[in-house]
Amino acid sequence: VGSQAHPGKSGNGGHGAAAVSTFDRLSDILNRDHAVSAGSLTADTTLASLAIDSLALIELIFAIEDTFGISVPDADADMAKEFGTLGELSNYVDNLIMARDAAASARPVAVAREARLPAAE
Amino acid sequence: MKRVAITGMGIVAPGGSSPDEFYAGLIAGRSSIRRLPTDFAPQLSTRIAAFIDFDPALHFVPPHMRMLDRVSQFALVAAAQAIGAARLELNDALRARAGVFLGTGMGGANSIEEGYATLFRDGSDRIKPFSVLLAMNNAAAAWIASEYQLRGPSLTYSTACSSSAVAIGEAWQRIRHGETELMLAGGSEAALTMGTMKAWESLRTLATEDREDPAASCKPFSRNRSGLVLGEGAAMFVLEEWEHAVTRGAPIQAELVGYGLSTDCEHITRPQSARPG
Numbered sequence: 001v002g003s004q005a006h007p008g009k010s011g012n013g014g015h016g017a018a019a020v021s022t023f024d025r026l027s028d029i030l031n032r033d034h035a036v037s038a039g040s041l042t043a044d045t046t047l048a049s050l051a052i053d054s055l056a057l058i059e060l061i062f063a064i065e066d067t068f069g070i071s072v073p074d075a076d077a078d079m080a081k082e083f084g085t086l087g088e089l090s091n092y093v094d095n096l097i098m099a100r101d102a103a104a105s106a107r108p109v110a111v112a113r114e115a116r117l118p119a120a121e
Numbered sequence: 122m123k124r125v126a127i128t129g130m131g132i133v134a135p136g137g138s139s140p141d142e143f144y145a146g147l148i149a150g151r152s153s154i155r156r157l158p159t160d161f162a163p164q165l166s167t168r169i170a171a172f173i174d175f176d177p178a179l180h181f182v183p184p185h186m187r188m189l190d191r192v193s194q195f196a197l198v199a200a201a202q203a204i205g206a207a208r209l210e211l212n213d214a215l216r217a218r219a220g221v222f223l224g225t226g227m228g229g230a231n232s233i234e235e236g237y238a239t240l241f242r243d244g245s246d247r248i249k250p251f252s253v254l255l256a257m258n259n260a261a262a263a264w265i266a267s268e269y270q271l272r273g274p275s276l277t278y279s280t281a282c283s284s285s286a287v288a289i290g291e292a293w294q295r296i297r298h299g300e301t302e303l304m305l306a307g308g309s310e311a312a313l314t315m316g317t318m319k320a321w322e323s324l325r326t327l328a329t330e331d332r333e334d335p336a337a338s339c340k341p342f343s344r345n346r347s348g349l350v351l352g353e354g355a356a357m358f359v360l361e362e363w364e365h366a367v368t369r370g371a372p373i374q375a376e377l378v379g380y381g382l383s384t385d386c387e388h389i390t391r392p393q394s395a396r397p398g
Contacts, residue, residue: 033183033184033187034183035182056184058251059187059250061250062249062250066247
């Protein structure tokens, strides 16, 4: 899993007034890549029940990173154990999106403040 | 020493993707050489090859398909044909010693090139997570062994043009010496990539296109021959110990009676002409 930030196709993280929820986008990935019928998925669906084995999981993580523009840490990559259900996986992705957005918004503010300092004084 | 029968054949080739279709094409003298339909063809000086119109979706479900380079897809389809034709009923005793020997010169060339394009052309580090599985030369043999649970030796030979012949000959040896009753052997190649074509072009070994008839560009033994034409495909055979085949009433296609192996040390590309190589 790469450590650099990946440009996501959109900043839509499923929070706020998002049109498509994280869960729905995860369902779309599973439908597209793993021939899982999206309509049959609920927050309680387990990855194990979808026959997502360790290799398929690696591919799923890769697709999640590309779709949401996030980077899943290596330590979390063993998600089959950590995230038994799609609901848990969805929450995990939401947290990473929030962390990414927080980091992105913190940086320009800090730079702007530094830039303003000489002029203000 | 045991005798060795060929009891099943499978093929995926530009000239036909079943033994019957392929044979009919040979008898009719049909050439499979044509202009490459791939999008990089305009960047090549030599744009002819023997390319297969192959739709992997007809043979594999998407999650499995994405783990298979084109070279493994060809090999698996050819292996399925061969095993079907041999009317094999694989049991545990047979599976425990049966193996897969496969020849390939360039293995997962398409996957290797795709990975390099991502890295060096697109400047991205988003290489497919299955790149290693896709590209490794032994993938095709490993997939076949895994598909049919053949737990004997699974080896991949890479000896340029002789790769598949070596794989078949070595498999013959195993049966001949009584080490196993059953081997799947053959070869697969799927290297019609931009990089591979360019590399051969650069070696100045490719035939120039026949302007009147691209299909006639390969002219072996002709005075106006200009080189070779690259192609792709796979062929797999079921090799079976003779008595085993006879006992189960197998459809014996041929007997493989001999095989020899030596090295022509003359030159890296030019075969010996004076002595048998």
